[in-house]
Amino acid sequence: MTKLVTLTIDGMQVSVPEGTLVVDAAKKIGIEIPVFCYHPKMEPVGMCRMCLVEIGRPVIDRSTGQPVLEDDGSPKIQFSPNLETACTTPVGAGMVVLGATEKARSGREDIIEFLLTSHPLDCPICDKGGECPLQNLTIKYGSGQSRYLYDEKKHFVKHVSLGELIFLDRERCIQCGRCVRFQSEIVDDPVIGFFHRGRALEIVTYSNPGFDSYFSGNTTDICPVGALTTADFRFGARPWELNKAASICNHCPVGCNLTMNVRREAASGGDWVVKRVMPRQNESVNEIWVCDKGRFGYHFAASSSNDQTSFKRLSQPLVRKNAGSDHPGELVPASWDEALSVVSERFAEAGDGLLALAGGRLANEDLFNLKQLTTTLGGEAVLYTHMAGGELTTQLGIQPGSDIGTMGQGDAILVVACDLMEEAPIWWLRVKQAAERGSQLIILNSRSTKLDQAAAFVLRYPFGAETSAVLAMLNALSEKRLRLPEAVQVLERDPTLQAAAEVFSGANNALIMYGSDCIGLTESQALAQACANLLDATGHVGRPNNGLLGVWPRANDQGAWELGFQTQTKLEDALGAAAALYIVAADPAGDDPTYLGQSGFGGKAFVVVQDLYLTQTARLADVVLPAQSWIERDGSFTSGERRAQRFYPVIPPRTAPVSRAESPSTNKAPLLIAGDEVMESPLPDFAITAMITLRIDSEARITASSAARVFNQMAETVPAFSDQTYLELAQVHEQWPIVGRDDLYYGGTSYENTGGLGMQLALNTSDTPSTTRLAGTTVEFIRMPKLGQIAFPIARLYDRGKTLMPSQLLHERIGEPYIVLNVNDAEMLRIQDGDVVHMTVANREPDSPDRVTTGQTVVVQARLDQELPERVVLVPRSFGIPIDKPTPVEIRRTE
Amino acid sequence: MFAIELARGLYTTWREMFNKPVTIQYPDQRRPVYRRFKGRHSLHRYDNGLEKCIGCSLCAAACPADAIFVESAENTNAARFSPGERYASTYEINMLRCIYCGYCEDACPTEAIVLGDNYELSFTDRHDAIYTKEMLLEALPEGGSLTPQEVKPGVYTRSVPEMKDPVD
Amino acid sequence: MSKYPAGENNSYILLRQRAIPDLDNLDIYRQHGGFTVLEKAITSMKPDEVIEVVKGSGLRGRGGAGFPTGLKWSFIDKDNWPHYVVANADESEPGTFKDREIMEGNPYQFLEGIAICAYAIQSSAAYIYLRGEFWQISANLDRHIEALGVAGLLGDNLFGSDYSLHIYTHLGAGAYICGEETALLESMGGKLGQPRLRPPFPPSFGLFGKPTVVNNVETLTNVPPIVERGAEWYRTMGTEKSSGPKIFSLSGRVSRPGNYELPLGTTFRELIYEHGGGIPNGRSIKAIMAAGASSALIVANDEALDTPMDYESVPALGAQLGSASVIVIDDSISIPWLINKTTHFFKHESCGKCTPCREGTYWMMHLTDRIANANATQEDVALLHAVASQIRGKCLCALGEFSIEPVLSGIERFKADFDTAVSETNNN
Structure with a gap:
């Protein structure tokens, strides 16, 4: 129980844990002490001097150790002759902080005046205008006049490229150091730094390519001025012109919470366009950060059918006509009615011979309906992936109450066969920070990765020996030892392995994160099993912050596991043997030509492809169905930490190109003619699947009407989702630090979370997890x-x-x-x-x-x-x- | 008695008959507007032909009727529209929404958007009321070149010019 | 008040090379009792006893802050190891050139002082941080250190005890701010030379995060005589609160500029007129800067000239003694010209970490440029005063705070000079 300290700030009393800084204590009771260089997630430096306040401390008599009292019995308070920085001063019992006095107010005005002396007159052309802490604090605390001569301003190079993603304007920089400290303290990768000194202090990058870090975009959020801006959003729009919508990143299993900003654009003829992606605060998932892939990699979902590139979106269903024995026919646009009729007819014929192959970027609702289709009709639901072992994570995985951000002293994290920085950068950051807080990080990998620098134990196994390496750890803790291949016997004898195993076993809480570094489907299945055995043997199951976590290749693979999807090791054979193929969000033919098989893709099967683009597989299909991207609809994803999170529609769904008639106006603005064509547009994946199913069996328990209804059905059917509703997933509570709203200067421009914090899934306790299937000598090993x-x-x-x-x-x-x-x-x-x-x-x-x-x-x-x-x-x-x-x-x- | 009042009134009519009419025969006669009259907008240029508008959207932000739509883009020295880094690639004013208040002119940091004297605006179609940048840009001053211009690097670096406070 | 020089028979205590030629030769130094004190300390005194002697002597930091040295040594955190000693040889204050004379002419007494300090705080590694321009002195010190190693006076197991000490030199790269102790420690750690937040202070969190004592060269050079002859002897020199000898670096408009070793408490008059030979060219004295460029300008009237130079008396004149780098200004020097020089210096040397110093010194420099070049009005002078007052009390370290001293004192105490500068503007 941390000790509480009581102090008075501007006449209001507040009690906060010992060690809290005065500026944070003030924020907790809603008193604003402005800052530039301070950020609640970094160590204070007291550089900008904006948070100057008057601080008085109770006078203690040296000889007696008792507080000296005034005549009226109140403690005598002695104020320092000078103002002090609130961000570097921890609270003290009985402290009196005055931020509203004339002295403090004029101190702030003076600092603003100093900052504005050489700050350029860039507000009209600066991207930060409208969400700029310097603007806001100048209005609040600055004087209206400038006493500085324009000609004496210090000039720097503007529009410097720190790599092609981030632009630096050195004139705007107020040398607060937040960017430099973020890179060195939080990311531990100081690729940017200060150069020169005094007024000539400037930011430079030391890496080639410039600013070579996957977290570079975050510095543009915390920069209090428009010095660091993204090239992606340069001159995009003013913040007040943008609408926002909550979403979840679709790239990796971390499930970073995002806010996407949109605006109607003249250049694309009035379409709603995603202007930028910003992080949304969720302290249990991604805090206030997002990696550059999530920040800059949204364009695929926002692409339209007007694109001239190869990423032109599908806009209408396509049906193959005129196919004969000597020629393949061609895909022609068709109506939904026609396409769905053909599909449902052929699927009904196929019956058990239906194989539904799904990719992991689909939402929970899409995957659930696919599973319902195969349950109703018969057939297999297969996940298209190269990493297996998911059913073990549903049994021995992360359970509600887990949060890597709470792991610290006494806990352990084992990362095996995984290059976290490349596979899930935000998890890399969270695991590294857990290690910095005292967790023992154990790395088991065949090669060096960027996480090694934070680890307590770094162990190497020969390429191909990942499962044996984990079993070697198990051996180190057991009496009965499995016989392991010769190649790992050196590792087995390594005392570091013994020490690591003991640390893992003795930890309060322990997680195993396994990835797919240098392994494929069968290897990952065996690896997951070995990890499960290790967790079971050491008792690290069944409580929060314990269990198995898969670093999946795609965002919603975890959802697929929870919903009962299986993997298929001999996928090419399965594809050839099926009577009908329903391939959703996957492109096997494009990924590996061997899937074309000896008699063409899918052999004699009836192939239906449902995707965003005309992929290689789609080109070979019999029917192609156009799907909406995740930002055009709502739904939910399940993150690798087994947290279901909602995403909301960001842009209206793309419609098929509609007729435009000549306008009689001199301006020639096109007239949009609404017609039946508008209905022939991409639909959500779950809706398409449901419509197919309902045409085959109108009594089937499947719905196409909305994602919320599908979710409700899912909650009724799948035990892991049993407590959840869309309303539950949209619940939020106040988080610390406070970001968004009025106080951009404090936490940066990440968005406040009003869309929902998500909810973790219950563990599958009905099936007993299998932990006995692996014996050492039967382990697959690459020679x-x-x-x-x-x-x-x-x-x-x-x-x-x-x-x-x-x-x-x-x-x-x-x-x-x-x-x-x-x-x-x-x-x-x-x-x-x-x-x-x-x-x-x-x-x-x-x-x-x-x-x-x-x-x-x-x-x-x-x-x-x-x-x-x-x-x-x-x-x-x-x-x-x-x-x-x-x-x-x-x-x-x-x- | 009644006749006296009648005579008084009729006398007024009689007198007025011989006064000069105050009617202005518009459109043959047009009365000049007052000095600060706020009419049709125009986007001004510098003497060398570069546009003054830097695409900052402050006019759009100030507009109480949300009549202005601005999209910005980057200037290059090969294709320069305005001095500095930024120019307006799209600039539209919906003249039907506009209330001719002049707030946009007040907000503009470069004195680009100015409300002029022309009040003779009518449209037969609502779409025609959306004035695009081409329609709003003023004519080229003498000695100026059309935009985009190709210029030497390092010359036109300052977006907001040095200006005195506006005098009437 | 004892006369100059301070010791018995008018002997030097610090600049002993002026009495003993070739004192930078180890054999000569040893012939004159060199390293017997270190031996005495290591073999017959406990570390805490050494600290007590230094405490009792009243030795105060000679780098400018005047903090009691023995007290600083006693603050060292005994629960955190290892400990370090860092000798601050980053002598960059304009008008200060005492440390270089010590290191050039009497290096071994300085090194012995480091060694005794290291023994007192139980450190086995000591560093000398020299300003980058002292590369020649640094090379010489390396040779001296090597000679000590050869002679068995530095290294492992000194004098048969289990105490070991190695001394290393480290060059800076031309930054005045690296004379500030925490900026110095940052620079030594390979980081940007910017001051840290204090607290924590170096005796608890210093070099590489370990307890460190940072002392000036002259301070450490005082240590061997103190330990040899005792605290009482040391107190016979100087004043009650400012004991011992001090090297005064006299420069500016005097006939004989240079270093003068005199007891603390000597008056300005004695230093400037008796030793320095007075003001040449028939001019009269106008102002004194007692602490180099970081000082307020003292109006050089009789009261000031008769003030003793010690840490207590000088503040009565509205200035600090600092490192006792006395710069003499005569009536041929325009004060606006003078403070233009100091603001240029501080603007160049500001590290840029905190806003008031970084922006304020730059702003003051522009203002003094205009004032000194007859291009300013009374409003500009008032603005300069306002800007300097605005900087006061807000900076992260002393550089910013001291940069305003010449400016504020110049405007307040030498108004006539500024009126002249402004009227020249009007005439232009």
Whole structure:
């Protein structure tokens, strides 16, 4: 129980925990003490001197140790002769703080005057205008006149590019240091810093490319002036011209809360356009931060059917006509009625032979309706992913009350086979901060990652030996030891492993986060099982902040697991064997040409593709159904921490291009003619699925009318969601620090959360989790071949996937496809760093259990790495290289 | 008695018959407007032809009738519309919403939007009432070039010019 | 009040190289009793005893702050290890050149002082932070340190005890602000040389976050004589509250500028006229800056000239003694010109961390530029005074606070000069 201290601020008494700063204590009772350099999430520095207040302390008699009293019995208060900074002063018992006196007020006016002396007259052209703490505090506390001569202002370079994402205007900078301190204190990656001194102090970047950090956009939120702005939103609109809507990021399983700002745009003919993405405060998920992928990678969802690029959205259903034995026919636009008739007829015929393949970017409601379809009709609901083990997270995973932000001294986090910075940057930040608060961070990986610097234990296992490594930890804690492959025996004998295992076992709370670094579907299933066994053996299940957490590749994979989706290890065979394929938000043919199979994609199956774009798979389909993107409708996602969160419509749904008639006006403004065509527009995924199902069985328990009704059905059917309603998910409570509203100067321009904080799912306690299935010797283990290399897939935050390539701004950071080779291997193959090479997926031995591959060849750039072991090649996912699990490859130099 | 009153009234009529008429025969005669008359808007230019408007949206913010719509974009030295970094790529005023109050003129930091003397505005179609930037931009001054202009770098760097307080 | 120089037989205590040639040769230094004090301290005194001696001597920091040295040593946090000693050789105050003479001519007494201090606070690593311009002195100190190592007077297990000490030099890169102790510690830690928040103070949180004693070169050079001859002996020199000898760096309009080792309490008159040879060229004295550029201008009347130079008496003149870098100004110097020089200096040296100093020194410089160049009005002079008053009491460290002293005192005490400057403007 922390001690409470009582003090008086501007005549009001307040009691706060010991160690609270005066400026925070004032904020708690609604008294404003203005600040620029102070930020509640960072250590105070007392640089800007804006928070100057008069502070008086009770006088204590040195000899007796008792407070000296005035004549009327009240304690004698001695005020310092000078003003003090409220942000650096912790509260003291009986302290008297005066912020409203003439002295304090004139102190603030003086500091504002100093800041404005060289501050440029940029408000009309500055993006921060309208949400600028300097503007707001100048109106409140500044004088109306300037005594400084314009010609004597200090001039700097304006519009400096700190990398292509962030612009710096050095004249506007007030040298508060928030950006520099954010990068060094919170992100622990000081790629920007101060240069020179005195009035010439300026921000520079030390990295190449400039400001090379996935969190760079956050500095534009906390910058109190328009010095740091994003290139994405440059001159986009004024803040007061924007509408806002709450949403959830659709890129990764963290589920960062977002606020999207929209405006109607003249350039696109009056369409509603997303102008920018800002973080929305949710202290249990993403605090007030969002990574640059979430901030700058929204364009795919906002793309329209008017796009001239390859990311043109589907606007109408397409049905294949005129297909014959010698030619494939073509896809022609059709009405919903026609398309749905064809689909429901063929699905009804297929019956049990229906295979529904879903991608993890779909909402809970979409996935639920898909599952309902297969339940009603028969058939399989398969999740399209390269990472398995999800059903274990529904049984031994995160439960309500969990929050990485509360983990600290005495807790442990084990991160295995995961490159957190690339797979889920905000989790990287949260785990790092948990380690800084005292949690023991244990990293088990085959290669170094950016999280190593924060870890207490860093353990390496040979490539391919991830499951054995986890079992080695289990062995270290058990009497009965499994026999493990030779390759991990060195690791087994490592005393660091023993120490790490003991720390993990003895921790109050322990989490295991597992990812898909260098592993594929089958490997991740085994890994998840091993992790589950370890958690069960050490008793770290069944309470908050304990359990298994999967760092999934997509935003709502967790939702798919909760709703009962399975994985299919032999997906190509399953696709070929099905009678009907219903592929939603997935593009297997585009990802890996081997899915085309020997007799074309899907063989003889009736193929229906439901997606945003005309993907490769869609081009081969029999019917293509256009879906709405997540920002055009509402729904909910389940984050990897098993938190269901609502998202709301941000822009009106894209409609099919409508007829425009010539206007009689001299201006030629087009007249919009409403007609039936308007109805032929993309629909939400859950609605399409429901309409298909209802045409097959009109009594089916499935609804197309609204996401809320689907959610209610889901809550009735699926135990994990049983306590939840849309109303529950929209509940908010006051969070600390206070952001948004009037006090932009305090927390920055992230948005206050009025959309909902979400709710964590109950654990599935009905099925007993299986923890006995793994024996050490049956663990799959990759043996390095005598010749050639094995390619291991790794994650890259910025990839060439269809959800990120529409964001032009990120193309430079994304780069071209590449692979990483060991230096000696490269030498043997006469390859130098940066050479273009051919990489071919090798054929496996005939008696190998895996399928025979078709020998895909890709042309990529080779990069060399000193630390990589021989024979290992790293291949980034979603770069057009069709490798999603450890695969033998042959590499040769391009002549 | 009644006749005397009648005569008085008729005398007034008789007298007025010979006074000059006060009717102004519009449209043949047009009365000049007062000095601060607020009529049709125009976006002014500098003498060299560059637009004064920097796309700051302060006029749109000040407008009590929400009649102004502004979108901004970046100037480059190869295609420069206004001095400084920013210019208005879209500028529309809905003349039917406008109440001719002049707040936009007061708010403008560069004296770009100015309400002029023309009051003869009528439309047959509501769409025609939306005046675009092309319609609002004033004619090129003598010696000026059309925008966009290609200019040397480093010359037109200041968005808000040095100005004196406005005098009547 | 003892006469100059302070010791018996008029001997030097600090600038002993003036009496003993080649004192920078270790053998010579040892012949004159060098390092016997260190040996005495290590072999026969406890660390706390050393601190008591220094406390009792009344030695005060010679870098300008005048904080009791022994008291500072006693604040060292004994629960946090290791401890460090840092000698502040970043002598950058305009008008101060005493430390360089010590390090050039009597380096071994300085090094011995560091060693005794290190022993007293139980530190085994000591650093000397030199301003970047002292690269030659730093190279020489490195040779001296090496010679000490060879002679077994520095290194492991000194004098057969289990106490070890290594001394290292570290060069700055040309920033006056790095003479401020916390900025110095930041600079040594490889970070930007900007002062930290205090509290915590260096004896609890110093170099690399560890308890550190930061002392001026001259302060440390006083330590060997004190430990050798005792606190009582030291108190026979100087005044009751400001004991011991002080090196006064005399410069400006005097016939014989230079360093003068005199007891604290010597009057300005004695220093300037007797030792400094008075004002040359038949001019008369106008003002005195007692603490280099960081001082308020003292009107050089009889009362001021007869004031003893110690930490208690000088404040009565509305100024501080500081590092006793006495700059003499005669009646040929225009005060606006003078404060233009000081504001240029402070604007150049401001670290930029806090708003009032960063913006205020820049603003004051522009104003003094105009005033000194006959381009200003009375309103500008009043504005300069207002800006300087606005800076007072709001800065993070002493640089900002002291930058206003010449400006405020100049305007208040030498109004005539400013009237002249303004009238020249009117004439233009």
